[in-house]
Amino acid sequence: MKGNENLNVIPKKAKMNRRDFLVAMSAAGVSAALGISIRSPLVQAKTPSKGGVFRYALQSGSTSDTLDPLTIVDEYGRNINWQLRNCLTEIDHKGEVIPELAETWESTPDATQWIFNIRKGVDFHNGKTLVAEDVIYSINRHRGENSKSVVKSFVEPITEIKSDGKYTVMFNLDSGNADFPFLMSTEHLSIIPKETTDVSIGTGGYQLVQFEPGVKCITKRNPNYWKNGRAHFNEVETLVIADVVARTNAIKTGSIDAMAFCDSRTAKLMEKWSNVEVLQSQGGKHGTYPMLMDVPPYDNQDVRLALKYAIDRKQIVKIALSGFGNVGNDHPIAPYMRFFASELPQREYDPDKARFHIKKAGMQNYTFKLHTAQGLFANSMDASLLYKEHAARAGINIQVVQEAKDGYWSNVWLKKPWCQCQWSARPTEDLMFTSAYAESAPWNDTHWNHERFNRLLKEARSELDKNKRKEMYFEMQRILRDEGGVVIPFFFDFIDAASTKIAFDKIASNYEMDGSRCAERWWFAS
Numbered sequence: 001m002k003g004n005e006n007l008n009v010i011p012k013k014a015k016m017n018r019r020d021f022l023v024a025m026s027a028a029g030v031s032a033a034l035g036i037s038i039r040s041p042l043v044q045a046k047t048p049s050k051g052g053v054f055r056y057a058l059q060s061g062s063t064s065d066t067l068d069p070l071t072i073v074d075e076y077g078r079n080i081n082w083q084l085r086n087c088l089t090e091i092d093h094k095g096e097v098i099p100e101l102a103e104t105w106e107s108t109p110d111a112t113q114w115i116f117n118i119r120k121g122v123d124f125h126n127g128k129t130l131v132a133e134d135v136i137y138s139i140n141r142h143r144g145e146n147s148k149s150v151v152k153s154f155v156e157p158i159t160e161i162k163s164d165g166k167y168t169v170m171f172n173l174d175s176g177n178a179d180f181p182f183l184m185s186t187e188h189l190s191i192i193p194k195e196t197t198d199v200s201i202g203t204g205g206y207q208l209v210q211f212e213p214g215v216k217c218i219t220k221r222n223p224n225y226w227k228n229g230r231a232h233f234n235e236v237e238t239l240v241i242a243d244v245v246a247r248t249n250a251i252k253t254g255s256i257d258a259m260a261f262c263d264s265r266t267a268k269l270m271e272k273w274s275n276v277e278v279l280q281s282q283g284g285k286h287g288t289y290p291m292l293m294d295v296p297p298y299d300n301q302d303v304r305l306a307l308k309y310a311i312d313r314k315q316i317v318k319i320a321l322s323g324f325g326n327v328g329n330d331h332p333i334a335p336y337m338r339f340f341a342s343e344l345p346q347r348e349y350d351p352d353k354a355r356f357h358i359k360k361a362g363m364q365n366y367t368f369k370l371h372t373a374q375g376l377f378a379n380s381m382d383a384s385l386l387y388k389e390h391a392a393r394a395g396i397n398i399q400v401v402q403e404a405k406d407g408y409w410s411n412v413w414l415k416k417p418w419c420q421c422q423w424s425a426r427p428t429e430d431l432m433f434t435s436a437y438a439e440s441a442p443w444n445d446t447h448w449n450h451e452r453f454n455r456l457l458k459e460a461r462s463e464l465d466k467n468k469r470k471e472m473y474f475e476m477q478r479i480l481r482d483e484g485g486v487v488i489p490f491f492f493d494f495i496d497a498a499s500t501k502i503a504f505d506k507i508a509s510n511y512e513m514d515g516s517r518c519a520e521r522w523w524f525a526s
Contacts, residue, residue, distance in 0.1 A: 048503070049526040050221075054233040054519060056258035057247045058512075059375060061214040061240030064410050068199045069190045070141060070149040073409055075260065075424070076214065076240055078187045078516045083219045083236060084125075085190035085202030088116055088135065089181050091427050091515060093506040095336075097181045101130065101191055101203065102169075111176035111462060116184070118167040122226045124193050125200075125207045132163035137194040151188045153434060153441045157461075176462030178469075179428040186431070187516070205231025205520045214240050214406065219519075232523035242375040242405050251276055251497055258498040258522075260512040263378045264322035267495050279496045281509035282326070284334035284425025284432070286491045287383060289370065290445040293485035295417045297363055304485055306357035307368070310391040312349035313489040320383040324495055328488040331477040332423060332432050335491070338466075339429050339473035344481065354394035367397045371412050372420035373405040377492070384420055387489075414445055421445060422492075425510050429473050430461050437480065446485035453479050501525060 061076035069085065072078055088102040099105075102116040122130040139161055142149035149155075160172040177183070192199055200208040205227065206219035217238045225231045239256065241247045244263045250256045252273060262270060262278065271278045289307070291298035298304060313327040326335065329347055333340050358364055368391075372384045381402070388398040403412045412419050426432040435441060438457060439449045453476055460472035480486075494512050498504075503525040508515035514522065 047526075048229060048232050048523045050232045050523070051234055052524040053235045053237065054258075054502075054522070054524070055237040055239065055256045056513065056518065057239040057241040057250060057256050057260065059240070059242055059244065059247065059261045059377070061242075062406060062409060063214040064407065065213040066199075067208070067211055069138075069188050069192070070147070072188055073150065075512055075516060076217075076238065078424075078511065079238055079513065079519065080211075080217050080219075081187045081190055082204065082517050083206040083217075083238070083519045084200055084204045084208060085192065086204055087186065087190050088118075088184040091182075091185050091508065091510050093508040093515075095427065095508075095510060097185055097427065100185075101135070102184070105181055107180070111178050111180065111464060112173045114171045114173070114177075114180050116169045116171070118169060119226070120167055122203050123224055124203055125222060126193065126196075126198075128193050130191070130203055131166050132169045134194045135169045135191055136161045136163060138191045139189060142188070149188065150442050151186060151435070153438050154183060154186065154189075154431070156440070175458060176464070177430070178462065178464055179430050182427045183431060185427060206236055209235075216240070227520075230520050233519065236519045238519070244375070244378050251499065254499070257502055258496065258513065258518060260496050261378050262495040262497050264320075264324040264493075264495055265379070267322070267324065270497055275500055276497050277500055279494070279498060279507060280324070281494045281507060282336070282491075283494055283509040283511075284332075284337065284491065285494065285512075286328055286332060286334070286423055286488055287377065287380075288332075288421045288423060288445075289387070289418065289487040289489075290421055291418045291485040291487075292445075292447050294447045297361065297366065297368075298417060298485055300361045300363075301483065302357040302361035303363055306354045306361065306363075306394070306396060307391070308347060308487050309350045309354035309357065310394045310396050311387050311487060311489050312390045313347075314349070315390070316383055316386055317490050320379045320386055321490060321492065324493040326491045328490050329477075330481040330484065330486065330488045332436065332480075332488060333429055333473070333477055334425065337429060339470050341474040341477040344474070344478055347481065349390065351390075351394035354391070354396060358394070358396055364395060365397075367399050368418060369399050369401050369416075370418055370420065371401045371403055371416040373403045373408045373412070375405045376408065376420060377422045378495075380420060380422075383489075414443075424512075427510060429476075430457070433457055433476065437484075448480075448484055448486075450479060450483065498522075 058075050060074040086101050089097050090100040092098045101119050103119045105116045107114045142155045157173045159174050162170050205222050205225045207222050209220050210218040219236045247259045251259045267278050270276050317325045374381045384400045388400055391398045437448050439454050456472045456476050460469050463469045504522045
């Protein structure tokens with residue numbers, strides 16, 4: 001995937017619509033998945049300077065949030081994590097894996113053994129120097145039999161972790177994993193000191209001052225941060241403001257310096273404000289409607305197909321997302337990813353097919369309860385209400401049940417038979433499938449368990465021939481599209497916003513807010 005080093009900066013008042021903009025970027029050889037920022041050239045070119053209190057707002061957070069990397073479930077936890085801690089590797093603005101706490105790594109030819117050389121001279125917030133034992137301890141916390149880690153399935157293939165020196169860590173796997181360095185960039189696998197009782201302690205650019213679950217987190221700059229040219233702010237306040245209108249008003253009035261997830265309906269208006277810049281990028285974040293496949297009536301293949309044909313994806317993108325997105329094809333692999341199944345026919349809105357399958361299932365008079373909440377993502381409720389209208393044209397009755405936003409991820413998701421969800425991008429196909437569709441994944445929100453799919457998942461992970469991997473991932477996308485229990489109608493554009501006082505370099509689009517690392521990467525223009 002190409003980087004955005006050669007992007008032309010579009011003046012704020014340039015009369016260029018979204019389509020013209022994307023065409024221009026395509027002509028310049030820029031991937032549609034890149035983080036693309038529309039900024040003033042003078043601001044973007046500023047040399048980083050230190051100082052100031054940076055306040056920014058996210059939409060998702062819960063009173064059940066913790067600081068433990070084992071249990072991060074939303075962008076609030078992810079953003080705080082990368083203020084406090086680092087991983088062995090990092091994903092850069094190109095979507096490529098680069099060194100972080102590991103300086104270098106290498107593997108055996110079959111990718112079953114990986115050796116990471118740990119960076120020397122890095123200190124934790126408590127003054128302890130990072131060594132191999134800290135890495136081993138941090139990863140092993142996810143591997144224990146009684147571990148509550150939400151990514152326990154990620155590390156299950158690790159059979160042994162050991163060190164043959166103070167700064168060398170060796171991972172032995174039960175099968176090859178060509179993407180293992182990408183795995184080590186996952187926020188949950190960040191590094192803390194061995195045997196610590198304070199999980200907030202890390203090697204990150206900021207130290208914890210105050211943490212209120214689902215409300216606010218305050219951190220201060222780590223004066224001994226090991227990364228040159230990072231962590232510029234004196235203090236960072238990370239806020240949860242679930243209501244997008246409130247977030248928008250806060251940035252307009254200057255109460256905050258940046259916000260994630262602008263309302264797509266007002267993004268164009270925000271671009272006209274003199275004190276705010278809109279940051280737009282296309283990535284792999286997607287909206288989903290998962291069904292528990294072992295709970296009637298969603299254990300019926302015809303019911304699942306009926307609900308997949310009963311949604312007008314193009315209208316959802318056009319109306320609910322205001323055009324800031326792309327249609328999905330009932331699998332989670334984004335068009336920009338290496339092994340995206342571009343040849344797989346796009347599922348279209350077809351009320352006749354939906355009516356056929358719902359009749360075949362004998363469910364014409366059934367009311368399907370779709371659980372959702374206002375503010376799961378921008379216009380989440382609008383999307384579900386549109387879905388209800390589309391399904392009604394096929395004779396399918398959907399009742400949209402509005403749940404409380406607070407506690408949604410602990411009380412509704414993974415518990416209700418059919419609900420609305422959103423998934424952030426993952427850097428590889430394997431990580432995406434392993435997170436949500438592996439048989440033993442704790443976040444398998446459809447209870448998906450397909451023998452052929454499970455076998456392909458393991459085989460593709462260890463396959464070093466890219467053409468063979470492509471064939472395997474294509475088949476997995478097809479199987480999930482045709483047999484799975486999830487409706488994936490769209491991929492989001494990231495639409496964040498920042499004050500014109502904020503400066504930065506190249507924007508990453510793997511997560512919101514510069515890969516959830518804005519606190520480390522941005523600064524106040526002097």
